[in-house]
Amino acid sequence: MEASSHDVLLVGGGGAGLRAAIAAAEVNPKLSIAVVSKVYPMRSHTVSAEGGAAGVAKPDDSLDEHAYDTISGGDWLSDQDAVEAFVKEAPQELLQLERWGCPWNREPDGHIAVRAFGGMKKRRTWFAADKTGFHMLHTLFQTSLKYDPITRYDEWFVTKLLVDDGRVQGVVAIELMSGKIQTILAKAVILCTGGCGRVFPFTTNAAIKNGDGMALAYRAGAPLKDMEFIQYHPTGLPFTGILITEAARAEGGYMLNKDGYRYLQDYNLGTPEAKPVLRSMELGPRDRLSQAFVKEEQKGRTIPTPFGPVVHLDLRHLGEKLINARLPFVRELCLKYQNIDPVTELVPVRPVVHYMMGGISTDIEGATPIHGLFAAGEVACVSINGANRLGSNSLPECVVFGARAGKAAAAVASEQRPANASVLTQAIDEQRRLESQFLRKTGGQERVATIRGEMQATMEKSAGIYREGPLLAEGADKLRELQERSADINLDDRSRTFNTELESALELGYMLDVAESMVQSALHRTESRGAHQRTDYPARDDAKFLAHSMVYRNSDGSSRVEYSPVKITRWPPGERVYGQQAKTAVSQ
């Protein structure tokens, strides 16, 4: 079995991964850095992020206000030391991207322009039209090309973390083009593989979002934190799940029910005004807007379609000029994928699984409890997002904590010993597993797509916008059944060259582990907070649950849930208030 060796190894080449790689290269140019990604880096899902990146930029704003919006938006489950570091470093990181060429929108005088965003009391969202993630990713990718110490493993799929003696020592990966299975040793590993929306049937997430990094860390013994908190974005196009950015509402779009009524006014989110009001109505937080949709549906005020009930997003009053200038991608997506022109027509939308607040538990430097193993971006839970992430906080999270993890990993790698011989034995065992369980397996009745479909249906039914104990318990049983059946998968494809069916089977394994962690965390959290709403426990319960869920994998493959305290620095838990009351609540 071939082996290569580096100092710092990134799994994933999106916003967090590339930022981490550049940070490590800048800290110590002598380090050898590897970026291992199952897709070419510019295909990474950061590319799909639309609306913008939050960072205090204007004199009327302050770091404390950004922190307060983030913490109250997260229903007080965020770690406040992490939030304070985040809001402080976000503007610097966004500025660094500007210095690398990111085409941010500008004011007429040449300064950075900012726009409003949901749950944010001030305008602080930097944007590059409505393709912010695309421009950030391509800027990072193109910039990374000038760093010679960065070696890329494009289209290599990681199947296992090599951990021995309490520290990470590398990975086993398959080179898709050749099918070669290889050991890649490293003194520090940073997981930046993003989220896992594909665990659900209806998601904005790309096909590659399968929770790879979460499952790799979980299997290696690291805990997954706050996995029950799953964000439904309120405005996805039916059937495709394509995201219509929150910027569409920040620019002044209305949410209408079947009667053309701005229904959010019925859900304690303020009163309708013609122009957008910050932290009010359509600019409320995503969890509350998605929950309001379900209530409207229960009242029979949504519009039925073959792909589920919808409400309407109305952009017509914004006019063609503004839509073309500020929301060109929204118009393009509506025209190309929904055959609707938002300049003249209502856009049908429904809540869609979008983002994981939870992830691999890390400290403020991105370190996991396994020595040398780091995580950053959506795959990680630092936690700044708490029980509900605010729109435009995830892109800066990628670069802030990507940079932090890159620097910290470089420091660890600079003083780490070489790998133990025993990890090579582990690698050979992993190669044998891939061969015997998939490529040379005889028998087996199950198809990847069948089990995947049943898993997705289970997750929607038991861990959707509203949850209740019995359905969660049923979901947990079903996932256990699917785990067992997945051992009986039979691949059509036994070839080595670019075997995407093998890749899908391994991704399904990751998703089943991640799904279990979500359902178990949701089952044990008998309260309602942010994006986790239990119909059988409708109130927030700070006495018992002002705490992070930590899911660990037991040696028999089952899971256990423990809790760890939330770090409160300056903002004691309070009531989440939006709409008109928000003004007074914040100024107190």
Add this chain to the structure above:
Amino acid sequence: MAEKIILEIARYSPEQDHEPHFESYEVPVYKEWVVLDALNHIKDTMDGTLTYRWSCRMGICGSCGMMVNGEPKLTCATFLSSYAKNGNKIRVEPLRYFPVVRDLVTELTDFLVKLKKVKPWLMPKDEPPLSQGEFLQTPEQVDRYKQFSMCINCTLCYAACPVVGLDPVFVGPAAIALAQRYNMDSRDQGAQERTAILAHPDGVWGCTFVGECTRVCPKHVDPAGAIQQYKIAAVLDWLKSFVTPRGQDTKHARSEAGND
């Protein structure tokens, strides 16, 4: 019952085949379905060996480019229904002019080498500390390069370019457009460094201005425009070199194209 359509898909596995062949699959035509949905339907329910790339399904990751009835297309943005009338067959092949890894997957290594060759990163005149804030850039200055910054690296333009077909070392439309994206950026001073590759015979002068790259671009990047713009600027720069000795002139192709 939904209407049906036949997909004729190019299949090639280097472990089994000497050359590509076509296999036919009958799939339902739903009005919401794009060609990529049909491929996923085949892979999930009929033939797990079918091999192709895809990811975002919203036309921004650039993974799913293929030849559809002879035209380079993003399959996530190409509706089955638009072909349903044309004899009920759709031919799907890997993007032209690239080596084929397997079935519909092309080899992109050479494309990535070309992208890096044009030095697609910002080279500012100086780098003051971050505390001094952003480089100022007016909306008009952003507009000068914005279009060329929209490339998603889907490589449809390479599959459309007859010069790429004849001369594989030609740097190609997307890479030249990317170089011009930085050349046209008011914050950048790297135009001269990029000249070595762009002004080389395999650079812009390889282009015979067929314009197919611009026609097939799903993001309206207009690589052909970028190439023409650079050619004009390069000629002006060359003429100017007779007037001003090289090295003293700080204005290069970029500024001649009207950037300041």
